Amino acid sequence: MGAQCTRTDFEWVYTQEPHATRRKEILAKYPEVKQLMGIDPKLKYIVTAMVLAQVVTAYFMRDASWGLILLVGYCWGGVINHSMTLAIHEISHNLAFGHSKPLWNRFLGMFGNLPLGIPYSISFKKYHLEHHRYQGDDELDVDIPTKLEGRLFHSTFTKFIWVLLQPFFYALRPLFLRPKKIEMLEVINFLMQLVFDVLIYYFFGWRSLAYLVCGTFLAMGLHPVAGHFISEHYMFKKGYETYSYYGILNCITFNVGYHNEHHDFPNVPGCNLPKVKEIAPEYYNNLPCHHSWSKVIWDFITDPDIGPYARVKRPAQFSQGTQTKSD
Template sequence: MPSSLVTTTVQPCDQIQPRQSVANPDSNAFFWSYTEEPHRTRRQAIIKAHPEVVTKLCGPEPLTKYVVFAVFALQLMCALLLRKTSILSLQFLITAYSIGATANQNLFLSIHEISHNLAFKAPLANRLFAVFANLPIGIPYSAAFRPYHLTHHKSLGVDGLDTDLPTSFEAFFLDSVLGKAFFCTFQILFYAIRPMVVYQLPLTQIHLFNIAAQVTFDYLIVQYAGASSLAYLIMSSFLAGSLHPCAGHFIAEHYVFEKPNKVAKNPSNLIPVPETFSYYGPLNLLTYNVGLHNEHHDFPAIPWTRLPVLHEIAKEFYADLPHHKSWTWVIWHFIWDREVGMWCRVKRKDGGRKVGGWKVDELGANEREGAISGVN
């Protein structure tokens, strides 16, 4: 099956041979790494080569709030227009898939941006705005997402901390074409439930506010528009994390499809197995440039509008890294290629730490995103 990556030297996932820092004793095992995650190393190299990156590119993006307002209004309008439409009608389903799922994926990723304090300078303003962006999604999750996501950055691949990693239970039972198809269809549920299984967050003020605001919004939608309007919003969220082109980013970002070029021009790119993959296609326009994922992990404090600038400034660091050409092809490749699957993730046993705002009254100096890492 053709590759979904642009790269020079390629090998299927289960043919990647162990090297000094990565071990994969059999095909039904994750790749275990015993080195530091690659983004910190590359970040330091880029700062040394291009010190202007941090000073010019890091910091909030004012445009984010206007995009959120526009998508919020779009979803509210669609929900109201469909208030008397059967949820099983073709009109309802097509609208939910084509417009609703795309819009709610955009809102998912706006919350991703906001979690790095990239909408406003004040941390509390970002927390509250994330709750607002959450409303058309129909289910409260923004308050819980932030600490889990920042821990994913600070603890990339660390077993028991990085909740983006599939568990061994998932990998064992879903290691088949049907299993992977099931995972791709319902992956939004896996990302919702898995973090709570790995470790639970304490229930804090911001979580309670998130829940209260969402329940109030949902009640008002049902009260003044009807159950079909709320069903549209929730179905949009489900489809956004299902077999939808934009949902391909969930798999594309960290599942190992192929090896990078062994002879990279830049020494910082000589890593045994790539842990992060970028995508430079047109769907980035709808998803806050989340496809520039190596760039994002290297500098989480750089907002979506400036990630392409980072890529151009430090292009010598990214040119040799394999990247995806299509998120739709990623989903297809992941499901049908028996050599790529749930086991194809890099894990490490040590390092990392839990990160995130746990109480509203703790927001401030201790919870500010670092100018470089964005995950203090």
């Protein structure tokens, strides 16, 4: 089973999350950061290009062997689909069309959702913004693993299994911990996805549809780009709850690796996050960070000090007083 994890509980803190304070300090010292806020004008075109690329690839996969489907799904389609989930992440912050056009953002997210094969975009937004507002909250931050996950996946082998199954935990955990009323936009998201999947099956066949769906799940588990799930908030150094990644994969993930910068300024699109660090380097250069998502996954699996319990948690009263309008 491998080395057992040393942690038997989360890292409990009784302070407010650090991003609101740092945001105020940086804006007071560098008001020009406000000029970086707004939209990414290229985002809608990138999303469209990725959707088209996946439809074309799905067409060529219609008669492919299952081995080739899995290989292309892991190395190509899964990377595109994972990148698309991060485009949807940008869109959830209204960074495609701005806060004045929320429905435009929602429908772009649903359009980008299509090659993933499963409805995701609208539900993701509902829970993700709470992760920003209530980071580490014992009740509201469903990004944090459950106690059951911490108890079950506590050795090298079981953490390996947890990483493989990560897409299922990531997708299902919010539904069990904080079920919410289904919104009309979620119904529309589901129906759009259903129609798209039926059309792919009708015109291309099962293998093409399997290529899309398999790619989504393959690239959210044991895959280099999925390293950001772990790198962002798992406590690799005591006392720090958010970590940035400064590596080459940022170029295909909308700079999601700049995660301290993103939590400090959710209104800054990914294309501008490196500029935040350039303007205010003294606030970021001394923070622990990552340079390889593959190493993050390896360390998570093999290091007995890291596991599902390696997350900072705070009682509700310490997070619910730090709500911000910058989401």
